[in-house]
Amino acid sequence: MSARTVTVATSDHGDVTMAEPSWCDGLHKTGGARSDLTHNGLPLEVAFNDGTVLAYGQLCQWPYSEVASRKPYIAVELGGGEHEYDDADLVELQQKLATFAAVTIPELRVRLSAALAEARL
Numbered sequence: 001m002s003a004r005t006v007t008v009a010t011s012d013h014g015d016v017t018m019a020e021p022s023w024c025d026g027l028h029k030t031g032g033a034r035s036d037l038t039h040n041g042l043p044l045e046v047a048f049n050d051g052t053v054l055a056y057g058q059l060c061q062w063p064y065s066e067v068a069s070r071k072p073y074i075a076v077e078l079g080g081g082e083h084e085y086d087d088a089d090l091v092e093l094q095q096k097l098a099t100f101a102a103v104t105i106p107e108l109r110v111r112l113s114a115a116l117a118e119a120r121l
């Protein structure tokens with residue numbers, strides 16, 4: 001368990017002091033319900049050469065969730081919407097997806113494993 005703590009003002013439980021995981025970015029929304037408090041890790045992104053993010057994943061946790069697991073998990077978002085590709089774009093897409101599968105997802109698994117060990121949940 002991390003020795004760090006963070007205190008966040010909530011609308012229903014006043015100031016809540018909670019353990020701050022080592023992987024959290026330290027940004028917490030204040031003024032909401034305690035059950036809406038989250039920890040978020042820095043995202044790992046795969047982006048096209050023009051900077052458009054194709055996919056990202058990050059550690060997340062809802063430490064006071066009343067409806068879902070309180071364990072850390074990985075959130076993955078894939079670029080939404082329809083895009084137009086020519087052949088060169090398709091080659092780039094293929095390379096980026098391969099990188100996401102071969103590099104990013106294994107790194108996310110390592111991060112999740114460490115976060116679960118730290119949380120001891």
Ligand SMILES: [Zn+2]
Pocket residue numbers: 006020021024025026027028038039040
């Ligand atoms: Zn946090």
